[in-house]
Amino acid sequence: MSRPGRQALPLVTPALLVIGVLFLFPGVYNVVLAFQDLTPFDAPGDAEWAGLANFQAVLTDPLVGSAAVNTVFWLTAATVIIRLVIGMGLALLLHSRVLHRWRLRGFARTAVLVPWMVPPVVAVACWKWIFDGNTGVLNQFLVAIGVLPEGVPFLAQTSTVWWSVIAIIVWRELPFVVIVLLAGLQSVPEEQYEAAALDGAGRWASFRHITLPSLRPVITVVVLMTVIQTFNNFVYVWLSTGGGPGTYTQVLATQLYSKAFVANSLGEGAAIGLAMTAVMAVFALAYLRVSDRGRVEA
Amino acid sequence: MAASAAVALCLGLAACSGDDSGGDGPVKLVFRQFDPESEIGGLKTAVDAWNGSHPDIQVELQTLSPNNIQQFAREANSGSGPDINQVAFADVAFVANSKILQPLDEYLGAGKDDLLATDMVTFEDKTWAVPWTADTMALVYNKEKLGSNKPPTTWEELATTAASIKNGFCFPAAGSQTSAQWFAINYYLWSHGGAFIQNTNGAWSTGATKEQLTSALDFFNGLFTSGATSKSFQAVQDYSDPSIVNGLATGDCAMSYMPPATFATLTKQAGDKVTSAPMPSGLTDGATHLGGRALAVNRNSKHPDQAYEVIKYLTSAETFKTYSQYPASKKTLTELDVPEAQKGYVEQLPHSRSMARYIGSDLTVASIQQLVNQQFSAVYSGQSSSADAAQAILDGLAKGLKG
């Protein structure tokens, strides 16, 4: 074994063991399951082989296609981009010396974390209540200030439903992005900004040439992780709209759940899961390759 | 150092995780139920009373909510799980096999004839669970808001009455899988001579024509266009949603429907401003559904005899003195002293029929419910015409029945 390998091995192995033990066997089992016929009420030993039938059933389901499109554009791309933009803005604000001087920093940073501590089930319940077409606070407010003539059922009409779901997801998941970026901002040495200021760089220039490059590794991780977690997320859509109105907000994760636990076909669920895993694996590989190249060049 | 601290922690934790079986003490039984904590105060009292008078059979009441029958199957299949498990009527079919449950015929004997919904717990000539509580959806209304109108006795009457009042009929109309519009839709269809699927001599087929489904879709969509129901209910999934419960309490809604347990919570809040009546056509046999919970014995239970003793106690009138549910026993039901406001439920229950008519095909009831809710919601939100949605329901059902 090479020298760096010998040095890294004792550091990396314990973590790998824990991860491997827990995920390796179930991960392989998921692949096997995709080729089996099994309900959630049978013991795994009772499964029968189904060949490619599960994949065939899933791929010929027209709902799966539109769910895939929704998953990629609405659920994942839109929420991740909005989270990054607002998250970066908020992290910069929270990093500002002004808040520090006014002794508001600690308070503001704790307040930002608040949505994260609300369990998703409760978060969705609260927002559904706020969005309610008759009695929701948001509608009452919008009607009172004259923006709307009467209340709107945000989660039941096709023109607003995705934006409402996005609002819930961004609200609940924004703290993670903010705190990770904020920690990144804090480890950028002050001297770099001072030197740039001496060279006459403006705020925008120092953000572009110092802040962004320093945050690059952290942003890489944030994008990768939020993309994967959101792509696989089931809770928000299921609890807020259940895929409705009609099938307008169906996503792959809700399809997986429906096949596995509503129609009781674990195999079809696993087949969707396998397809989702493959898509994300391709994304992650491509993304890491691009970002690693960026890192070498930087 | 970190490693030794880790080991110490693990040992410390291992000591906490106990397995307290064994020994000659009293028989300990675990009884698991899934209704929310706020609904089971009376059940806890009943279990405590049992434990007080039976030192040799101690019951631990375990709540695992919301309902997760798959968790129970997972546990039973791997040799563990609670001794007694509460199972929703609709779920018994999934766990009715000897790898999961203990057949109860030997214990039940002739007592079975007294029970409601036995068709939901009997499979391959064996009884897999004892029907315990019974419920159905009754019409619930705010007396003041309904005014001089009589509670409607047909669906057509309901539409007319509701349209004459603002928010005359509030109901959960979301398109999600669990959305409770499913019950109203079925009640409507059943009272108009249809059903989603039907079993004729063992062969399953769709049970309604395209015209019947189209008119059902038009009827419910019409509630929104006539103003009987506000569009905001298209985002509501449950009858227990605040917009319905609070709406009935304050008089923002005139009518809705809900099971008795939700009605009980509503009356705590609204007092005698609300009352119940049978659903439209609710006094016609088979135009409403009979739901409820059953009690089953895990095949892994080491003490099935004692478990059945506990079940006998739980299904007795004794338990229902404190547990505010309707018993799924004809005899106990008649012994029950029901407040005036709940008369709608009690009058309707004898005419309700279980969902057994949908059980046994290759389609799960849950997937029919999902398909139907989706298609109705697609019409409300303008994504489909009622004719297209009716066709989509028929196609979906036919495809599912083929397996």
Place this chain on the structure above:
Amino acid sequence: MRWRPRDLLVIVPTFAILFVIVFPVLWMVFTSLRPASALAANLPVGQWFDGLGFDAYGRLFNDSGFARYIGNSLLVSAVSTVFTVVLASFAAYGLSRFKFRLRGPVLLIVLATQLLPFVVLISPIYLAFSEIGLLNSYVGLVVVYVAMTLPLAIYLLLGYFDTIPRVLDEAARIDGCSTAGVIFRVVLPIALPGIVTVVTTTFITTWEEYFFASVLMTGEDLKTVQVGLSSFFGEYSSDWGMIMAAATVATIPTILLFSIVQKRLVAGLSAGSVKQ
């Protein structure tokens, strides 16, 4: 303090956003305090504050073992967080500093675990745990949580460690530090904001986890907060005051915890900058 009008450019937008962020939670707390009869929202604003009280909290603590659930959650989340941070620090340091041949595959394996849909993992894990007696055990849940949170922790720490110049490691080595010494004395202190981030994410991820907790911990005494909380959302449930009270109670310990950590973090940073 000197007042500068320009400060408003920071303070106003910050608090505007914070208001939107905090409002739903304030609304939740407010709801939990209102009497059941007032929960219908169409009251005029003037009557909103009539009859506020802690009735719902009384119902909550009388009807369930919520205090016990919070203790369970605190224990499991705290222990998981300690293990995750220690294991992830070692792994991330190894991956950040040594370009060994298997580095790429290791990173991929770690990442791949994040791709698996959890719903499919549950049955095999349940079976395995039932074989080795890890059901209804704190240890079992901690093992799952450590494995679950390690990948993100490793990736996050890797991102932070990569920004720390290697010159510092080498200086420490020349001073005679071992690898562990370099990690604990040099890298971790500099990456403190990153460590606090990882502690926060790990703790919250485990605190809010519902799925594994509900499947692996069914004993009444072993339930976690989320499992307890979910038992207020049932088919029949419409006691929204109590649900919101439970949610508030489930949120308070973490808010307290992180407001404390937050202060220490700010203090630690200013101390660090003085030294520089």
